[in-house]
Amino acid sequence: MKTIKYILPIILSLLLISCSNDSEENSKNELQGLFKAKEFSNNSHVVEAYTSSGMLFTGYNDITLRILDKASNKYVENAQITWKPLMHMTSMMHSCPYSIVSKKSEFNTLYEGFIVFQMPGNDTEGWSLTIDYTVNGETFKISDDINVLKTDLKNVTVFTGSDEVRYVLAYIKPEEPEVAINELSMGLYKMENMMSFPVVENYKIELDPRMPSMGNHSSPNNEDLHFNSIERCYDGMLSLTMTGYWKLNLKLLNANNELIKGEEVTDTNEASSLYLEIEF
Structure with a gap:
């Protein structure tokens, strides 16, 4: 009996340590490949924002959130989240394209979405992010400036089409291009007003990648981008035959196959006015 008396506390202690280690390990696994970009705080919670680089850039940003409950020191598993990015300019304010925030199905405490920033901040103008969320029926709000x-390269472009509509076009992937035929994705949005940027559906983006430093040569087996109704972006195939700087010359056509923006690349016209850039 004395042996059991002394052994039980040891077993309980080991179990507690094991559970703690498992919890820490799970937390590390959930965040594998992600780095903290921003931390928001109010009286009840800390909201952590993560990206693959630990920073936010112009263009398309995949962002992962998790919410730490200050009272329990545990991460929230049942939150409903909405967010709103806002650019504060000297004479006006506007938003940008952004997704809903949904729970990452394979992880208990992580929530994900994307934001497309059309422009960077500067010394006098900058972005803020407001996050509204509900936990166990109680609503909370948290907001702060973000950097x-x-x-260096053009991964997002804002333009007015021949239809007088203002569009935002953003490069999504490949995140790490290779000398190969790469799956290519872009996001296309229209500005309904300063706060609303819905996805544009069922257009077509014609693709002509060129290497300006190498005689402006193109590459074989590219495929134009078409609307993916499930992912709600535009998918095509990008053929890259060598490393270096590539200009992705584009033409945007609407659902009636009418040209909205961009030109053909020819011997006398080396680039389209609608383009994005990559370098690898």
């Missing part, structure tokens, strides 16, 4: 940096 959006400018990318």
Whole structure:
């Protein structure tokens, strides 16, 4: 009996340590490949925002959130979340394209969505992000400024089409291009007003990638981008025959096959006015 008396506390202690280690390990696994970009705080919670780089850039950003309950020091598993990015300019405010926030199905405490920032912040103008969320029927709000940096290459473009509609076109993938035929995705949105940027459906994006430093040569086996109604973006195939800088010359056509923006690349016209850039 004395042996059991002394052994039981040891077993309980080991179990507690094991559970704690398992919890920490699960948390690490959930965040594998992600780095904290921003931390928001109010009286009840800390909302952590993660990206693959630990930063936010112009263009398309996949963002993962999780919510730490300050009272229990545990991450929330049953939240409903909405968010709104807002650019504060000297004379006006506007939003940008962004998705709903949904729970990552394979993880208990992570929530994900995307935001497309059309422009970076600067010394006098910048972005904020407001997050509204509900936990166990109680609503909360949290908001703070966020730092959006400018990318070296054009991965997002804002333009007015021949139909007088203002569009936002953003590069999504491949995140790591290879010398191969790559799956290519872009997001296309229209500006209904300063706060609303819905997805544009059933257009077509014609693709002509070129290497300006190599005689402006193209590549074989590219495929134009068509609307993916499930992912709600535009998918095609991008053939890259060598490493270096590529200009993705584009033409945007509406559902009636009418040209909205962009031109053919020819011997006398080296680039389309509608393009995005990659370098690898």
